[in-house]
Amino acid sequence: MNLQRSTFALLAAIGLLGSGYYSYSATVDDQRFEVTVPSRLSIVAPVADPAQIYTGPGNSNISFPREDWLVATNSLNGATVVLQTASCFQHAVDPLTKRDGRLSLRVNSTNGPGLWAVTRASDTTNYASGDEDAIVQAISNSIGEANLGLTVTFMTGVGADLVEGDYSLTVIGTVTAN
Numbered sequence: 001m002n003l004q005r006s007t008f009a010l011l012a013a014i015g016l017l018g019s020g021y022y023s024y025s026a027t028v029d030d031q032r033f034e035v036t037v038p039s040r041l042s043i044v045a046p047v048a049d050p051a052q053i054y055t056g057p058g059n060s061n062i063s064f065p066r067e068d069w070l071v072a073t074n075s076l077n078g079a080t081v082v083l084q085t086a087s088c089f090q091h092a093v094d095p096l097t098k099r100d101g102r103l104s105l106r107v108n109s110t111n112g113p114g115l116w117a118v119t120r121a122s123d124t125t126n127y128a129s130g131d132e133d134a135i136v137q138a139i140s141n142s143i144g145e146a147n148l149g150l151t152v153t154f155m156t157g158v159g160a161d162l163v164e165g166d167y168s169l170t171v172i173g174t175v176t177a178n
Contacts, residue, residue, distance in 0.1 A: 040074040043081065043175040052154065054162065061102075062154040068108060069148045071138075075177035078114050078140035081148065082174045087132040088125035089154055092166040098127045099162075100155035101169045105136035105148060112144025124155065139178070 073079035091097035
């Protein structure tokens with residue numbers, strides 16, 4: 001009978017030790033708290049689609065008022081922002097009737113520790129040679145926000161050659177983490 005009690009007491013003690021329960025208390029312990037901040041990359045185009053009227057005659061180019069694009073990143077390495085045309089200006093009825101467009105970019109303002117700089121300030125399409133992409137670019141070196149000013153210009157060319165109607169150009173904005 002004593003052997004059974006001794007075996008039971010030994011098994012109970014082993015069970016308590018194996019379960020992580022100890023008969024003494026710790027004098028120091030810790031608990032870790034963690035917050036996960038998801039990646040934030042955003043680009044916001046202006047809401048309005050601006051329109052201009054060619055008042056002719058002549059070859060004067062038509063510049064649209066500057067449009068403000070808002071960009072943000074929380075990447076420690078910053079971000080790259082590319083604004084580019086989907087094509088040159090195309091006539092609404094006859095897409096083969098085209099005019100070149102020019103993009104010009106500048107940094108209007110910034111917020112945060114990151115430094116923003118325009119690395120490609122201006123570019124013009126050249127549809128006659130098959131180049132319908134105008135690309136401008138800005139970069140940052142750390143987290144922050146920027147207000148980028150984009151100016152789009154309709155390159156009139158020879159005004160006497162303009163076909164009546166509406167011409168349009170679409171700018172696509174992309175932001176990527178560095």
